[in-house]
Amino acid sequence: MTILNIIRFPDPRLRRKATPVESFDESLITLKNDMLETMYAAPGIGLAAVQIDILKRFIVIDVSEHCTEPRCFVNPQLLSHEGEIKTDEGCLSVPAIYEPVTRYQRITLKAQNEHGEFFELAAEGLLSVCIQHEMDHLEGKLFVDYLSDMKKKRIQKKMEKLRRETM
Ligand code: NI
Numbered sequence: 001m002t003i004l005n006i007i008r009f010p011d012p013r014l015r016r017k018a019t020p021v022e023s024f025d026e027s028l029i030t031l032k033n034d035m036l037e038t039m040y041a042a043p044g045i046g047l048a049a050v051q052i053d054i055l056k057r058f059i060v061i062d063v064s065e066h067c068t069e070p071r072c073f074v075n076p077q078l079l080s081h082e083g084e085i086k087t088d089e090g091c092l093s094v095p096a097i098y099e100p101v102t103r104y105q106r107i108t109l110k111a112q113n114e115h116g117e118f119f120e121l122a123a124e125g126l127l128s129v130c131i132q133h134e135m136d137h138l139e140g141k142l143f144v145d146y147l148s149d150m151k152k153k154r155i156q157k158k159m160e161k162l163r164r165e166t167m
Contacts, residue, residue, distance in 0.1 A: 001037040004052040008163065009094045010156050015140040018050050018057045021074045024116035028058075032072050032114045035060045040067055044092045046130045048137030051093050059134040063126045076111040076135055079120070087129055089143045095162070097155050101146045103129045 007013050021028065031049065039047040039060055049058040059073040083105030088098045106124040109131065113119060123131055133143055144152045 002034045003041050004034055004038045006038065006042070006047075006051050006092050007053055009091070009142060009144065009159050011093075013053060014050060014093055014137070014142060016050065016055055017140050018048070018055045018138040021056050021058055021112070024074075024112075024114065028074075028114050031056075031058065032060060036062070036070050039092070042092050044090075045126075046134045047092060048134045050137045050140070057138050059131075059138070061127070061130050061134060063130055072114050073109075073111040073131070073134070074114060074116070076109050076131070076138075078132075078135070079108045079110055081108075082106040085125065085129060087126070089129065089133060091133070091143055094142065094144060094155065094159065097144075097158070099143070099147055099151065099155075101129075101133075101143050103132045107131065 031054070035047050035049065035052065038052065045063050046059065046061040049056045057075045059076065061071045062069050081104035084102055085105040086100050086102045089101045090098045105128060106122065107128045108120060108122045110118065110120050136142065144155055
């Protein structure tokens with residue numbers, strides 16, 4: 001397995017829209033394993049392929065306490081939503097920043113697994129929030145887009161400073 005390089009905000013590559021996965025072959029299994037390893041190593045609870053420069057509608061998530069429930073969502077589609085929940089969100093592409101974002105409390109969605117099989121899932125709380133956050137990545141959207149312009153600019157400055165320091 002390989003640990004992949006995660007693109008960081010404000011890199012414009014994070015703004016591209018991902019395209020549907022059409023071929024379910026061995027490379028998708030490798031992608032899933034590499035993305036999970038990258039996410040666990042970060043450490044994080046969700047990662048979208050866009051974040052590692054692969055423009056596919058492909059997401060991995062594990063919100064369990066001890067990294068025992070890896071999930072994979074291919075071509076996810078929201079079917080319904082209910083209620084609201086406000087939680088502090090972070091993102092592996094925006095390291096060390098946590099800000100409150102309001103999302104749907106409960107969602108149902110349809111997706112495919114890495115073998116192309118369709119499934120439906122009802123999610124609430126952290127899992128629901130995480131799925132919505134990762135699905136935003138597929139549209140080129142980031143959680144900082146929900147914040148005020150002032151806050152977003154401040155975060156962008158911080159990220160650019162961090163990048164200069166680590167170069
Ligand atoms: Ni993210």
